[in-house]
Amino acid sequence: MTLTNRNAMRKSDLREANQRLLLNIIRQHPVSRADIVRITGFSASSVTFVVNRMIKQGLLSESRSAGPAQVGRRPLLLRLQPGSLLAAGVEIARSEARVAIADVNGVILKQRTVPWHPDHHIFLVRVRETIRGLVATLASGRLLGVGVSLAGTIDRTAGHVVAAENLGWLDVDAGSILSHGSAEPFYFENDAKSRALAERWFCPPGAKQLDNFVFVALRPGLGTGVISDGRLLHGAFGAASEFGHTSLYPDGRRCVCGGIGCWEEYAAQRSLERLYCEKRRAAHQPQSDPAGTDVDEIIRLARNGSPLALDVLREIATYLGMGFLNLNAAFDPEAIVVGDYLASAWDLMKDWVWETMRARTAQQHLSHLRIIPSIHGNDSALKGALALVLSDFFTEYAPPAAKSTPRKTAHSRRSH
Numbered sequence: 001m002t003l004t005n006r007n008a009m010r011k012s013d014l015r016e017a018n019q020r021l022l023l024n025i026i027r028q029h030p031v032s033r034a035d036i037v038r039i040t041g042f043s044a045s046s047v048t049f050v051v052n053r054m055i056k057q058g059l060l061s062e063s064r065s066a067g068p069a070q071v072g073r074r075p076l077l078l079r080l081q082p083g084s085l086l087a088a089g090v091e092i093a094r095s096e097a098r099v100a101i102a103d104v105n106g107v108i109l110k111q112r113t114v115p116w117h118p119d120h121h122i123f124l125v126r127v128r129e130t131i132r133g134l135v136a137t138l139a140s141g142r143l144l145g146v147g148v149s150l151a152g153t154i155d156r157t158a159g160h161v162v163a164a165e166n167l168g169w170l171d172v173d174a175g176s177i178l179s180h181g182s183a184e185p186f187y188f189e190n191d192a193k194s195r196a197l198a199e200r201w202f203c204p205p206g207a208k209q210l211d212n213f214v215f216v217a218l219r220p221g222l223g224t225g226v227i228s229d230g231r232l233l234h235g236a237f238g239a240a241s242e243f244g245h246t247s248l249y250p251d252g253r254r255c256v257c258g259g260i261g262c263w264e265e266y267a268a269q270r271s272l273e274r275l276y277c278e279k280r281r282a283a284h285q286p287q288s289d290p291a292g293t294d295v296d297e298i299i300r301l302a303r304n305g306s307p308l309a310l311d312v313l314r315e316i317a318t319y320l321g322m323g324f325l326n327l328n329a330a331f332d333p334e335a336i337v338v339g340d341y342l343a344s345a346w347d348l349m350k351d352w353v354w355e356t357m358r359a360r361t362a363q364q365h366l367s368h369l370r371i372i373p374s375i376h377g378n379d380s381a382l383k384g385a386l387a388l389v390l391s392d393f394f395t396e397y398a399p400p401a402a403k404s405t406p407r408k409t410a411h412s413r414r415s416h
């Protein structure tokens with residue numbers, strides 16, 4: 001490559017980066033050209049050049065604001081055309097895989113499910129064909145990439161699943177099977193981490209975007225994803241924030257990870273369901289379902305005043321509170337965002353969780369902390385997969401020191 005070519009590359013890379021930065025500013029709320037000049041410090045001529053090009057490409061529209069004019073005419077505002085840039089998301093779980101195409105706001109435009117198959121190769125080929133089938137139906141829009149979220153130890157770049165105990169997968173080359181023959185970039189991530197990203201990326205309009213928080217996934221194991229200073233924490237080898245496998249009790253239960261007394265064995269969904277069965281047996285109450293009672297039923301029973309179900313939720317709340325104190329001590333987060341059964345039953349369990357925490361630490365350590373149920377419900381992991389693609393494409397406006405380093409091959413370790 002000649003020096004001239006290299007310089008040309010740099011110039012086009014810079015232009016692309018500026019375009020993505022402008023797109024991200026406009027994505028968050030409509031702005032005028034003058035606003036962009038003020039926010040970015042770019043020259044008016046540079047902004048005009050990039051904005052005109054994006055309007056020509058169909059990425060932006062420009063129209064007058066709807067509200068009453070303050071002084072003179074209402075300003076011309078730039079808006080992102082939501083369907084112009086698309087992302088595909090794949091959530092892989094033991095029951096099925098969900099595949100979706102969404103716009104830049106995370107609005108799901110098309111969705112399919114792929115039933116689980118015990119042969120991972122057959123299953124993943126079916127997922128791949130489903131992705132292709134959905135992409136083929138797109139009449140317009142540019143597909144930015146495909147995000148894949150699963151509960152397991154996964155190489156973020158190649159998509160190699162080192163271990164996903166919940167799926168029964170060990171050493172599975174999911175990335176190469178899924179991306180075989182595709183031109184689009186693929187992104188892979190552990191589910192708790194991708195769900196943390198979804199909370200930040202798909203922030204409700206008007207709400208403050210969280211820069212320092214921990215997402216706690218509780219189904220079926222306990223995983224945590226940490227956003228620190230606006231960035232997902234991976235650690236040196238991608239295995240950061242495995243708080244589900246930190247020890248609560250020295251002589252506690254044996255965990256699926258091989259450890260003893262892990263937090264996951266006390267507070268995850270399967271732990272809650274197991275505790276309910278144990279307490280019911282101890283109380284000599286008949287069990288109608290030989291497979292056990294699932295968490296939705298336990299929450300329903302608790303809402304109906306079942307002393308046994310309430311007793312179980314109260315005990316689990318204690319374990320949750322203990323773990324949350326550890327998260328608070330480790331990360332000093334502004335919030336802990338909770339998913340799965342705890343989001344569903346937060347109104348029932350929150351007082352017990354806070355009671356545990358207040359009894360075990362000084363109030364000043366908790367004065368700034370909030371615990372918030374996730375707003376994404378069952379779509380959390382799917383939104384996480386979409387956020388992997390979108391957050392990589394759009395460039396966040398931040399001081400140079402806070403900008404992300406280039407992607408490296410790394411293992412994102414399992415949670416469940």
Ligand SMILES: [Zn+2]
Nearest residue numbers: 245255257262
């Ligand atoms: Zn463990």
